[in-house]
Amino acid sequence: MTTDTSTLFSRRALLGVFAATTLTATPTLSKAAGFLRGAGDIRRISMISPRTGEKIDTIYWIEGKYIRDAVEEISYFMRDWRVDDVKAIDTRTIDIMAAAHNLVDTREPYTMLSGYRSPSTNAMLRRRSKNVARNSRHIAGQAADLRLQSRSVGQLSKAALACHGGGVGRYSRSNFVHMDCGPKRSWGR
Template sequence: MTNNTSAGISRRGLLGIFAATAVVAAPTYSKAFGLLRGAGDIRRVSMYSGRTGESVNTIYWLEGEYIPEVLKEINFFMRDFRTGDAIKMDPKNLDIMAAAHRLMDVSEPYMLLSGYRSPKTNSMLRSKSGGVAKNSLHMVGQAADLRLKSRSVGQMAKAAESCASGGVGRYSRSNFVHMDCGAVRHWGG
């Protein structure tokens, strides 16, 4: 049996330092992609919807390529559950979600609260809440609102922000994090 700690640094601590360094030093235009590169060239997404009862747990990227058939399944899963409308979700957002999930070192799937939103649904939600953007990236398939039971809003947001690849919104009162692949920015508390 070997001792995994040396000079007060655990194996987990070293992995955390490595992960943080990988995020900062990733040479690609998206730090999320750079972080995922160390995943053996496999990218996975795992989510469930409390609204539809459906779930998805799949590899969507393999050996440098997105898998078109799997992306179609994810597009359907992330559809506007109110209208049934689905569009092509931006795979860059999946990469951010997968990278953040990996950084949090969890096996629990995300709970998807909102993926694609039709303009009709977005307008309806906007009339009920000031927190819904008029030109929401949900309407173009570039955003997701997510929750994890085992992680706080702050922990999820920090993981997504460390990818420095899109927008991250903290919605602490509603217990979810918005992740998108638009401009790098963050908001909420």
């Protein structure tokens, strides 16, 4: 008796298996618009957290749909590690991060310095630095502070700005770039 493989594997499952074996997502600029330019038909995000020692490398979007479990995994990874509080990360921010990463053309994972911040953590950081906004997008789960060792702050911020998706802050002295899905704006040196 022969088994029809189409009953064992759906097209989506096969694509998921294929996508999980690829090293990088292929950008499809012709089908993308606005800040999604460069994110690709299969979107992947890869990060490490020096604070927790955790790593993530996941495909979170295939065939025009977000993969709920992957987005939840990203949200957990980007949690406020100080108080172990998780908030859903806005998928627009994840898209901006993925698109900027593709535009700088590297396989190096982002080093994530800050993702979601609880209000108490944000208030504590504000007391220590004038550069922390009172109503930070981090509190809303809409921002990330990222770095790449293989790319300069200037290179990474230019890629993020090219996404036309939100705020981009350059923090050259601290060697990181802030990306968020809020209004389009830029600051820093």
